[in-house]
Amino acid sequence: MSAWAGRRAELASLDLEFGAPAVVSVWCGRPGRPAAFRFRADVPHYAASLIKLPALVAAHRGLDLDAEVAVHDEFRSAVSGTYRTERAYDNDDEPWLRLGSTAPLGWLCERMVCASSNLATDLVLEQVGVSGAAAEAPPGMTLTRPIGDQRARRAGLTNTVTAAAAAHLLRVIAAEPSGRLLDPLRRQLYRDDIPAALPPGTRVANKNGWVDGVLHDAALIEPADAPAYVLAVCTSGLDEPDAREVIHAVTRASWADRHDLTAREAPRCR
Incomplete structure (x- = not known):
């Protein structure tokens, strides 16, 4: 019996359990194939740090990753004027140590993903343009403003994502032949979500995102005994411990079903 049996009803009951x-939204399946399991996969959530994935893709689309970028904390708002990235709300001190100096674009991409640096993200977005990053966002994701642009937020601009869109981005990143896009996700420092529910030593590349009431994670999982698969889980309206418990339960179900994901898939799309 599939490990997903009963999981759909269990997830649906969250409305009653938590309000x-x-x-909770889930997309799970093999790269390049339709989903083996979907649950509210097209429901939009606030994107949080998942916008860093299309920014990563955009930076690799032809920019010189060795180019030195001036490190500063004041940026042009998506609406008018400027805003400052706040160090107190960042997750990574390393780019701040270079304030007033320079850093290679590729290094900023690395810190943006593996350490979820907000300052690095805004510097990368400044190079690729919000519109350039948005062009790499799949259907189901909107990217309208940088991290920390409170002027734009007050004007009603927001960034959203669906589990299906997050999974699509992981599939795009996994398909890049050189592996350069996937490397920062393999070196992810924040591994309390999907990776924490996998057996120790499992090869996984992930990017999570969180703010109050929002916790997401999207990952390429590579079991030693089964083909690789993508899992994306987006949660809104839950306290962090409850959200993490849900992500762990979904991850364990995906792992238990790792040999059979292909069996329920449609033929490869051409």
């Missing part, structure tokens, strides 16, 4: 604002 109506609680929403």
